[in-house]
Amino acid sequence: MRCVIDTETTGLPNASWSRVVEIGAVLLDEAGHEVGCFSELARPDVLDDRADRALSYCGISRDHILAAPDFRDVQARFDSWLKEHAVSRVWSYNRVFDEGMLLRSGVSLPWEGCVMRLARQRMPYRAKDPPLREASMFFLGFEPDTAHRALSDARTAAQVLAVLLRT
Numbered sequence: 001m002r003c004v005i006d007t008e009t010t011g012l013p014n015a016s017w018s019r020v021v022e023i024g025a026v027l028l029d030e031a032g033h034e035v036g037c038f039s040e041l042a043r044p045d046v047l048d049d050r051a052d053r054a055l056s057y058c059g060i061s062r063d064h065i066l067a068a069p070d071f072r073d074v075q076a077r078f079d080s081w082l083k084e085h086a087v088s089r090v091w092s093y094n095r096v097f098d099e100g101m102l103l104r105s106g107v108s109l110p111w112e113g114c115v116m117r118l119a120r121q122r123m124p125y126r127a128k129d130p131p132l133r134e135a136s137m138f139f140l141g142f143e144p145d146t147a148h149r150a151l152s153d154a155r156t157a158a159q160v161l162a163v164l165l166r167t
Contacts, residue, residue, distance in 0.1 A: 024150025
């Protein structure tokens, strides 16, 4: 089963204090249809004051993070969910970002590809990687209603991937 994931974080990968605070994932059947999802906020082991800017970007409050389950508990549920659904291939819109942030947290996944890089290859005259919103407009004909929440972004990326894999 193919899975598209997204994470929300407290900063960029080059910041040692940055952590994953939300995981969203969508299961796709062989035809590219959504058949399941996972979404959960997580309280990281480090919550630096510099995280407030990134949290405001995705609309997650510090109070939401502090009330969330510990990241290790969320990771265990996510691992169980992946096993339950026999996920053998994982994609992300920005694999370099998501894989790096998850590895920092001790999460290793069976990666297959990066939706953003595949989208760039199929978008004419693209000099750099397209934001998810732009790829959604190009391949799906609409902008997502919500952005920068893990499940919403995973769903949009999954829809883009389904189109890319059909063509």
